[in-house]
Amino acid sequence: ITKNKREFTALIRQEIFHFLRPLAAQRYDDAAALVEPWTADELASAIEPYYAEHTRITLDPEARNHKHTYVTQDDESGVWTVAQILVDPEGLNDWQATFTVDKALARDEGKPTLRLAGFANSDAT
Numbered sequence: 663i664t665k666n667k668r669e670f671t672a673l674i675r676q677e678i679f680h681f682l683r684p685l686a687a688q689r690y691d692d693a694a695a696l697v698e699p700w701t702a703d704e705l706a707s708a709i710e711p712y713y714a715e716h717t718r719i720t721l722d723p724e725a726r727n728h729k730h731t732y733v734t735q736d737d738e739s740g741v742w743t744v745a746q747i748l749v750d751p752e753g754l755n756d757w758q759a760t761f762t763v764d765k766a767l768a769r770d771e772g773k774p775t776l777r778l779a780g781f782a783n784s785d786a787t
Contacts, residue, residue, distance in 0.1 A: 686719035697778040716750040725749035740765040
């Protein structure tokens with residue numbers, strides 16, 4: 663599943679949105695199950711600063727546009743870092759969720775497994 667970069671990236675994006683749907687609905691138990699070893703409480707605490715600034719995470723077609731996903735490949739380690747912009751109703755798009763995806767693990771499991779690194783405000787200094 664990792665041979666074709668475009669197809670593998672599409673699979674990663676699909677997994678990210680499987681995670682963002684329950685996160686946006688504040689169903690932290692469901693979201694945490696997709697990014698183990700995070701717990702529901704840890705996710706709620708980590709995303710709390712986002713919700714202090716924005717009313718919700720938008721998941722419309724614009725939010726799912728590939729232009730909001732940034733992939734950095736490390737060919738030496740085989741681990742990709744993926745930053746997904748969290749699109750907000752105000753259009754500021756100043757927060758992102760960052761994940762790592764291990765290509766070898768993806769080949770073994772037959773799907774990309776997300777490791778959530780965290781959430782960050784790109785405007786924070």
